[in-house]
Amino acid sequence: xxxxxxxxxxxxxxxxxxxxxxxxxxxxxxxxxxxxxxxxxxxxxxxxxxxxxxxxxxxxxxxxxxxxxxxxxxxxxxxxxxxxxxxxxxxxxxxxxxxxxxxxxxxxxxxxxxxxxxxxxxxxxxxxxxxxxxxxxxxxxxxxxxxxxxxxxxxxxxxxxxxxxxxxxxxxxxxxxxxxxxxxxxxxxxxxxxxxxxxxxxxxxxxxxxxxxxxxxxxxxxxxxxxxxxxxxxxxxxxxxxxxxxxxxxxxxxxxxxxxxxxxxxxxxxxxxxxxxxxxxxxxxxxxxxxxxxxxxxxxxxxxxxxxxxxxxxxxxxxxxxxxxxxxxxxxxxxxxxxxxxxxxxxxxxxxxxxxxxxxxxxxxxxxxxxxxxxxxxxxxxxxxxxxxxxxxxxxxxxxxxxxxxxxxxxxxxxxxxxxxxxxxx
Numbered sequence: 195x196x197x198x199x200x201x202x203x204x205x206x207x208x209x210x211x212x213x214x215x216x217x218x219x220x221x222x223x224x225x226x227x228x229x230x231x232x233x234x235x236x237x238x239x240x241x242x243x244x245x246x247x248x249x250x251x252x253x254x255x256x257x258x259x260x261x262x263x264x265x266x267x268x269x270x271x272x273x274x275x276x277x278x279x280x281x282x283x284x285x286x287x288x289x290x291x292x293x294x295x296x297x298x299x300x301x302x303x304x305x306x307x308x309x310x311x312x313x314x315x316x317x318x319x320x321x322x323x324x325x326x327x328x329x330x331x332x333x334x335x336x337x338x339x340x341x342x343x344x345x346x347x348x349x350x351x352x353x354x355x356x357x358x359x360x361x362x363x364x365x366x367x368x369x370x371x372x373x374x375x376x377x378x379x380x381x382x383x384x385x386x387x388x389x390x391x392x393x394x395x396x397x398x399x400x401x402x403x404x405x406x407x408x409x410x411x412x413x414x415x416x417x418x419x420x421x422x423x424x425x426x427x428x429x430x431x432x433x434x435x436x437x438x439x440x441x442x443x444x445x446x447x448x449x450x451x452x453x454x455x456x457x458x459x460x461x462x463x464x465x466x467x468x469x470x471x472x473x474x475x476x477x478x479x480x481x482x483x484x485x486x487x488x489x490x491x492x493x494x495x496x497x498x499x500x501x502x503x504x505x506x507x508x509x510x511x512x513x514x515x516x517x518x519x520x521x522x523x524x525x526x527x528x529x530x531x532x533x534x535x536x537x538x539x540x541x542x543x544x545x546x547x548x549x550x551x552x553x554x555x556x557x558x559x560x561x562x563x564x565x566x567x568x569x570x571x572x573x574x575x576x577x578x579x580x581x582x583x584x585x586x587x588x589x590x591x592x593x594x595x596x597x598x599x600x601x602x603x604x605x606x607x608x609x610x611x612x613x614x615x616x617x618x619x620x
Contacts, residue, residue, distance in 0.1 A: 204286025204438030295352025306544025365548030392432025
């Protein structure tokens with residue numbers, strides 16, 4: 195049985211509304227949206243012509259990659275993941291230069307779609323008979339473990355170096371996997387996070403499914419509306435988030451900043467049964483996952499101050515709230531505060547969980563709840579479970595002890611984590 199306490203000692207983020215932790219903290223507190231109109235989507239005749247993508251100047255990219263690494267480089271997912279991952283590592287005060295592998299440190303850095311633009315570029319060259327012009331980095335930019343391989347090499351990681359992929363639950367699952375590795379004494383430190391490509395060749399399938407808010411092309415910042423009665427679909431996004439997890443003993447030994455502690459978590463699948471499908475969750479499995487996380491953390495539901503939900507601005511938002519109420523056994527004024535980051539950054543797909551975990555930890559560390567933006571009228575079925583005062587429309591400054599974060603992904607997969615402020619004498 196694992197006995198190591200696990201804490202968060204570093205954060206990194208590459209989000210549509212900010213590309214550094216200080217800027218991201220300010221952006222979420224202010225309710226800043228990163229959703230914008232893309233003329234390229236219009237020209238390609240997409241129904242939904244808006245999205246959410248990090249804005250990264252070339253000078254910032256040059257801070258993370260050498261000229262040699264950037265030669266023939268065309269993988270946004272690796273770019274986002276390296277920025278978030280390297281920032282988290284440096285934020286934790288850990289070395290980036292050493293001559294031998296660090297066998298105490300590893301990474302679980304997930305992805306959904308990776309190297310899509312590189313694939314497209316390669317396909318054109320192959321079809322034109324120019325295989326020799328692909329360059330020497332096309333494989334590493336498109337392999338599923340590309341992001342963890344880049345980070346592992348840049349940081350000299352000698353422990354587990356791997357990438358997971360579980361659709362929208364990827365980032366949260368990566369953090370849970372890293373947490374368990376440290377808890378059971380198999381590593382001292384783990385870089386955990388996820389990344390996702392964006393743009394037309396990633397978002398096209400969702401546009402074809404008609405699950406994106408196409409009526410907001412002229413008002414992009416108002417498009418993503420979690421929990422709102424007029425929500426009409428999720429805004430596609432991309433980016434990356436990263437957390438450095440560390441055993442408490444290791445963190446204390448080097449006097450590291452401790453942002454939060456992870457008390458426990460749980461993951462499962464609904465098996466695409468009982469109403470669950472490739473695109474819809476099995477509610478019984480969602481409830482089971484939440485209950486499993488609470489039990490693993492050894493807390494009572496009443497101890498949870500806030501929920502950072504999955505809440506994608508689709509018709510499933512109301513059902514998600516019902517699942518939370520059922521799992522926690524709390525309703526009305528007893529229901530915890532709840533918010534969704536997707537109003538500001540859209541649905542960043544495989545990166546959503548990790549970006550939202552960074553936001554969750556920042557709220558805990560700084561005693562505030564970011565606002566749910568774009569709500570004009572809360573969905574009536576949600577108000578059957580939650581008092582409206584628990585759905586903040588503006589930033590709230592409030593002492594927080596414990597926050598629960600969940601992600602639910604295509605394929606009927608679920609993951610839930612419980613973060614707490616660090617208490618030395620726990």
